[in-house]
Amino acid sequence: MGLEAERSGETRYLVFELGMTGLLFFTLLDPSYRKHTHLTLSLTGSVPALYYWNPRRFGRVYLLDGPGLARFAKRRFGCDPLTVSWEDFRGVVARRRGRLKALLMHQQVIAGIGNIYANEILYRARLHPYRVASRLHAQTVRRLYDAIRDVLSEAIKAGGSSVRDFLAPDGTKGDYWKQHRVYNKAGLPCPAGCGSTIRRLAGERSSFYCPSCQRK
Numbered sequence: 001m002g003l004e005a006e007r008s009g010e011t012r013y014l015v016f017e018l019g020m021t022g023l024l025f026f027t028l029l030d031p032s033y034r035k036h037t038h039l040t041l042s043l044t045g046s047v048p049a050l051y052y053w054n055p056r057r058f059g060r061v062y063l064l065d066g067p068g069l070a071r072f073a074k075r076r077f078g079c080d081p082l083t084v085s086w087e088d089f090r091g092v093v094a095r096r097r098g099r100l101k102a103l104l105m106h107q108q109v110i111a112g113i114g115n116i117y118a119n120e121i122l123y124r125a126r127l128h129p130y131r132v133a134s135r136l137h138a139q140t141v142r143r144l145y146d147a148i149r150d151v152l153s154e155a156i157k158a159g160g161s162s163v164r165d166f167l168a169p170d171g172t173k174g175d176y177w178k179q180h181r182v183y184n185k186a187g188l189p190c191p192a193g194c195g196s197t198i199r200r201l202a203g204e205r206s207s208f209y210c211p212s213c214q215r216k
Ligand SMILES: [Zn+2]
Pocket: 190, 191, 192, 193, 194, 195, 196, 210, 211, 212, 213, 214
């Protein structure tokens, strides 16, 4: 890979798909991680190596040139929820007739939001997971837009949510799970103090919501 990149003189990009539970590490944390480390890259510079850990083997690694990377991103990812403008986001939501929860998790429409954050965002925006996207009023869509940015910014600041396997490349855990309000909290009182208990909707991926704060 390195040889080819040098010969052509072009910049190449390594793209890692983590496939649900995959991780990248700068250090091999302990010998138990050796088993599912499917690729080790020796690097020059301050980081001596990069380890690609992929226990479920759902991941992929691509080596792409500039145009290839642009095509890949266009095909696979929708708008970036932290940089999309309000006008563009409003347009995206207005065109979707499906349920809000599915929209938030549809990577080709809005990239990067998984089940944990979709639940937390909808609770923050006080929107039921089954509300229909295209039927929302502009001010409700604005609430969703703000909630996405608030929840994701807070989560990034806290280093993500180490619920099961997730760790940062240096092996540290993300603390955002301590701030989860609804995810995995079925049966507990709503943190807004409305008097209701958090419910769980069994679907493709479980949804957690407050029946009083997030009316259908
Ligand atoms: Zn509530």
